[in-house]
Amino acid sequence: MRITLVQGDITEQRADAIVNAANSSLLGGGGVDGAIHRRGGPEILAECRALRASAYDKGLPTGQAVATTAGRLPARWVIHTVGPVYSRSEDRSHLLASCYRASLGVAAELGAHTVAFPAISTGIYGWPLDDGARIALKTVRETPAPGIEEVSFVLFDATAYAEFDRAL
Numbered sequence: 345m346r347i348t349l350v351q352g353d354i355t356e357q358r359a360d361a362i363v364n365a366a367n368s369s370l371l372g373g374g375g376v377d378g379a380i381h382r383r384g385g386p387e388i389l390a391e392c393r394a395l396r397a398s399a400y401d402k403g404l405p406t407g408q409a410v411a412t413t414a415g416r417l418p419a420r421w422v423i424h425t426v427g428p429v430y431s432r433s434e435d436r437s438h439l440l441a442s443c444y445r446a447s448l449g450v451a452a453e454l455g456a457h458t459v460a461f462p463a464i465s466t467g468i469y470g471w472p473l474d475d476g477a478r479i480a481l482k483t484v485r486e487t488p489a490p491g492i493e494e495v496s497f498v499l500f501d502a503t504a505y506a507e508f509d510r511a512l
């Protein structure tokens with residue numbers, strides 16, 4: 345599996361699947377989540393509502409992942425995952441690693457060949473970028489994902505790109 349770094353907006357990526365840094369409601373928010381729903385259109389939200397009404401009536405638990413189609417986005421699927429909120433007093437790294445692992449598992453099940461990730465939890469959820477980058481890269485490298493040829497990390501700004509570049 346090839347790992348690449350891109351500086352840019354994840355909603356513009358042509359990967360088979362892009363990953364959304366969602367919250368457990370699956371009903372939208374700010375950051376990547378806001379951008380995906382805004383650009384992808386109402387179809388994604390409708391599928392998220394259906395997931396809430398069926399398999400996830402209490403919301404999607406932190407560290408898990410679930411897919412919808414991608415509406416008007418160039419990607420084919422959106423894989424929604426819920427990162428942990430950063431805590432200084434409690435180590436939640438396993439939950440952040442779980443987001444990457446679970447998303448890759450869903451992508452492999454869908455038959456995706458290319459997957460684009462944002463830096464999950466490093467925005468509104470406050471995870472320090474250097475540690476978030478280290479966990480992201482280590483987890484993706486160590487996770488077997490049959491059929492997935494390329495994983496790209498799409499970093500929104502130069503600082504995030506530099507942290508991932510250093511970690512890589």
Ligand code: AR6
Pocket residue numbers: 352353354355365366367372373374375376377378379427462463464465466467468469470471498499500501504
């Ligand atoms: N493309 C790529 N990266 C982006 C984009 C974009 N369009 N927009 C922001 N980033 P965040 P979180 C970067 O806050 O920390 C939402 O309200 C951003 O600079 O999107 O997991 C959800 O509903 C940061 O490095 O996700 C949740 O409530 C990274 O993406 C909560 O925020 C993640 O930032 C999730 O917070």
